[in-house]
Amino acid sequence: DAGITQSPRHKVTETGTPVTLRCHQTENHRYMYWYRQDPGHGLRLIHYSYGVKDTDKGEVSDGYSVSRSKTEDFLLTLESATSSQTSVYFCAISEATPNTEAFFGQGTRLTVV
Amino acid sequence: QKEVEQNSGPLSVPEGAIASLNCTYSDRGSQSFFWYRQYSGKSPELIMFIYSNGDKEDGRFTAQLNKASQYVSLLIRDSQPSDSATYLCAVNSGLTGGGNKLTFGTGTQLKVEL
Numbered sequence: 001d002a003g004i005t006q007s008p009r010h011k012v013t014e015t016g017t018p019v020t021l022r023c024h025q026t027e028n029h030r031y032m033y034w035y036r037q038d039p040g041h042g043l044r045l046i047h048y049s050y051g052v053k054d055t056d057k058g059e060v061s062d063g064y065s066v067s068r069s070k071t072e073d074f075l076l077t078l079e080s081a082t083s084s085q086t087s088v089y090f091c092a093i094s095e096a097t098p099n100t101e102a103f104f105g106q107g108t109r110l111t112v113v
Numbered sequence: 114q115k116e117v118e119q120n121s122g123p124l125s126v127p128e129g130a131i132a133s134l135n136c137t138y139s140d141r142g143s144q145s146f147f148w149y150r151q152y153s154g155k156s157p158e159l160i161m162f163i164y165s166n167g168d169k170e171d172g173r174f175t176a177q178l179n180k181a182s183q184y185v186s187l188l189i190r191d192s193q194p195s196d197s198a199t200y201l202c203a204v205n206s207g208l209t210g211g212g213n214k215l216t217f218g219t220g221t222q223l224k225v226e227l
Contacts, residue, residue, distance in 0.1 A: 031212035042117075042201065043157070043217040050210055090156060096211040099145035099164050104156040 003027050004105035006091050012111045019078040021108050023091030025071075029103075030096040032074040033058075034066060036087040037107075043090065049074055050096070081112045116140060117204050119218035127226055132189040134221050136202030139183065146178060146185045147203040147215065150196075157201055160187070192225045199223070 003026030013019050023032060034046040035058075045058030047066040055066050063085060065077045078085055091105040118137045126132045136146075145164035149157035163169045163176040163185065175188040185204075189196055199220040206214045 030210075031208070033213075040219060042219040043203075043215075045215070048208070048212065048214075050208065050212055094213050098207060098211045099162065099205060100211075100213070101147075101159045101162065102213050102215060104158070107156050 004091060004093055004103060006089075006105040006108050008108060009106065010109045012113060013081050015082060015112055016080050019081050019110065019112075021076045021089055021091075021110070023074045023076070023105055025074075025093050027093060027103070028071060029093040030071075031094045031102075032068065033092040033094075033102065034064075034074070034076045035090045035092060036060065036085075037090060038087050046076065046089075078110075081110075083112050086110060086112045116216050117202055117218040119200075119202050119221045121219060122222040123224050124221055125224045125226055126192050128192060128194060130192050132192045132196065132223055132225070134187040134189070134200050134202075134223065136185045136187075136204075136218055137183055138185070138202075138204045138216075140204065140206055140216070141180075141183065142206060143204045144207045145205040146176070147205065148174075148176060148187045149201040149203060151199045151201055151220065153199075160200075189223075192223075194225050194227060197223055197225045 005024045033048040035043045049055045049068040089108045092102045094102040147162040148160045151157045177186045202218040203215040
């Protein structure tokens with residue numbers, strides 16, 4: 001299995017509080033991604049990173065920010081959590097080679113109450 | 114308009130039969146196409162990918178791609194109860210530098226019955 005660890009695995013937080021999810025990889029892959037998965041919408045890309053301090057937005061980036069200070073860590077922050085951000089969040093990694101596999105982490109189930 | 118369309122199912126097939134899962138996409142510039150399997154409460158895991166027109170076989174799985182029709186399918190031969198899962202079609206439009214910009218369908222739930 002690809003070495004991807006997400007933390008925490010489960011979290012319940014209150015509306016308006018900041019939340020940070022962590023993705024850690026041991027594969028030294030250049031690309032890292034954050035997706036959210038919701039019923040009826042499938043997996044949707046939030047943000048991605050193509051190197052240390054290099055990030056870009058995905059299709060559902062509003063309300064989220066990311067940071068990558070080291071190759072192995074990619075953080076997703078909800079600055080002020082809302083109930084619409086209740087979801088399952090997946091981190092993924094891939095090499096910098098076109099058309100290669102993206103490996104997914106175990107997921108983080110976030111509930112905003 | 115959804116960019117990647119899949120029938121949500123459930124698709125029920127008897128054990129030993131062929132399961133056929135279908136996916137259509139709208140972006141003609143898409144470069145490659147991935148099939149992921151996802152068990153309930155688990156993360157997606159890659160089954161196979163294809164980027165050239167035609168068929169690609171890997172064990173009991175065959176992916177078929179028709180770029181002119183913007184259609185990709187996955188066939189599972191000799192279906193087993195352990196194949197019961199949700200199958201996600203993902204279309205890659207690529208990122209500068211070689212990363213994957215994957216757009217996923219909502220998935221088809223497959224049930225293999227004894």
